[in-house]
Amino acid sequence: MTEHTGGSQETSEGLVRRIGTGALGANIVNLVVGAGIFTLPGIVAAQLGPAAILAYLACAVTVSMVFLCYAEVGSRISRSGGSYTYIAEAFGPFAGFVASTLFWLGWSVLADAALAIALTDALALVIPALAEGAPRNLFLIALFGFLAMVNIAGLKSGVRLVLLTTIAKLLPLLLLTGVGLFAMRLDQLHIDTWPTLQDFGASVLILFFAFAGAETALNTSGEIKDPARTVPRGLLLGVGGVFILYVLLQGVSQGALGADLAGNTEAPLSAVANHVLGDWGGQLLLLAMIVSIFGALSGDVLNTPRLIFASARDGLLPGVLAKVHPRHRTPHVAIAFFAAAGCVFALTGSFKLLAVVASGAILLIYLGVALAVIALRRRHGPPEPGQFRIPGGPLVPMLSAAVIIWLLLQMSAQEAIGAGLLLAVTVLMYVIRGLLRRG
Template sequence: MTAPPPAQNDPPLGDAPVTEEGLVRVMGTRALSMGIVNMIIGAGIFVLPGLIAELLGPAAIIAYLVCSVAVALVFLCLAEAGSRVSRSGGTYAYIEDAFGPYPGFLASVLLWFGWGILSNAAVAIALVEVVAYAFPAFNSVGPRSVFLIALFAGLGALNIRGVRWGVRFSVVNTYAKLVPLIVLVVFGVFAMDWDNVVITEMPSLASIGAGTLMLVFAFGGGEIALNAGGEVKNPSRTVPLSLLIGIGIVFVTYVAIQGVAQGVLGPELAVNLEAPLIATAERAFGPWGRTFMLVGAGISILGVTSGHVLNHPRAVFAAARDGLLPSKLAAVHPRFRTPHYSILFCVTITCAIALTGAFRTLAIVSSGSLLLLYLGCSLAVLRLRQLDRTPKPGTFVIPGGWTVPIASSLVVLWLLSNMSATEATGLAGLLVVASGVYLALKRGR
């Protein structure tokens, strides 16, 4: 991902206010809004339109709206928690400071494994599906397995050698993911059959819940942009306004993409589950559209995968450094100065899961992990307020007292209730195993 661009109305550094931690408040509404947009729009939107259409048909817009509101509520909670907790660690640091080491450990596992590893495995599967759309041989187990092993071996080796290439590639990835989506929406609208987007019947609440739960996979990631909260100008105004603008842009973009795909393919969208946008571009523009979207989707999804391999081992490294995981994972390569054991650990597990998993299941379970983190952070706001009744100047406080944290918690619980028994069991099993590891580590100290 690219760094958020500076706002045009930002003052020079010499005139900008400085926080107690020494950070300069120079990030304005435009910068934070675009940071949120860039962190959210990723691989999910290239795959999910078909799955959402399968559940909701033309009524998919309802799930996008519900998910946008839910994410906005959660992000407000994350913004306040982040302004109250100054140390690194993000969501797991907020939960640990609010509730103690055991919930913090569970949060760290949900962050690096439940969301990081599982979502990256799902993204890798999506990449294989894109490749298989162009080269059907990759639908077979053998070529598929070779591709995934080579993918993670290559990304792991490159990341061990250094991070500079990954940072440069993120710039390419930003354009690669946005250009084909913009072209599809702007020109695809002329190939739409508008009868295909008419909502003829309202879906059930259960279907809306299931669709919204799946969309969490496509809306996750924006919380990373809020980690720069200490560098935001006038946070009490900038944060909520940026959230409204950023999530509004994502909502409009996603609905436009879903609408064009639905309008072009109609009922066929619900059966194009592996590469729905490629099928849409092929129908709308012909062979060149298919090639254009194939290349764009492939580069974009590869970029997201490489971003995961770049970032999530650092979460494992941080957890090991804090004593939450074996100390070996906190080792740094003597030559390349990278967390090589954490990288090897992450790519090995991710590859193994991608070889045996399915996109839909992994997307939902990883979304469930992220939702548990969101729930913990929403509740953490209430606890942090109790622990810090007189926050330091500049702390962002959500207007409305307890209303937003409570509403956020209730919405997240409703979304979690839409998981199937199998998915919920898998998520619960992860927490049980993590609890066992925590007890073992605690006894070993």
């Protein structure tokens, strides 16, 4: 895979365009396939039984519509910042500030802190000393410090780490899928009882969160070669690969364990691996889970600081965060700030609290991007030749917005309160920023 190394060019932002279609697609797979896939099959099966496969398909259609919106705006706007830049271009600086804060703080920082906690908990099963106290805290500090140093050293180093972790975590999942196809029983995929709409909606909501993450890869838009072509193709390659993998894993899990899958909500893939591969299968999947979470973290530390960089570049955050390293040509201050923030929340927060606060933020951002497609078409007309255009006029972005609103209504009271508090804090930050600038 050579797309990210050859034919690079420096942009007006001081960054270098090195990311090609293959690297973007691998980055997306790495970001999306995190800890969720190792627990999802059991959770969804407990709610829907064999009908869980239908929830995956419904989620696939929904997420596809959302990322068609990303593909269009991403091919029109090539500056770094991803969702923030798209929403700010469509709706102005206030909306951009809200989107930026919801993304880097509400989604990325808090979600990464939760992932770091999950990674440490998984390692504690093998190394009990990491369960609590000073060894645990030192490990978390070392983890974020290592990821920051790798990505400050250069985009090429960060991309290589992402590619390596993507391959390492996918191999066990592909092995389980391949062998499991021969061990599954088709009669255990038969749907005897159809779920209620409420149960189905709750399952789609869970899966929607598990599919989230591909948009983070677009924070490097300022470093993507030929974005009008690379963004749509990279999204198709990465998101399409995730869809296929998730559906196959759910089918293999249901076909191998049948009704017993619903009783394995904590580590269903380990149970499937034990059934299909033998006793060593569970250990292999535990290792894959650790690598998967680490890969998702490395992908976020590669991508999200570019959003912080873009926000600082546009005056929404302190200008020091827009500095580019004179030798490595990376946004080193933004990378260090992001890693430090994630480390602080990982040291002081709990997995459940961090996950609940982060859960609502990403859906609000998706809603903003879907509406941005319509707003940009009205303001600037349809995409130019060579840029990606969603077929069907406003149908896809309007359907995307409607489904996202419906999914937001499926949130529990706790999730809604957490998302509301985060949104209120974001607005307050914008007001304080305005007052300070006037002063």
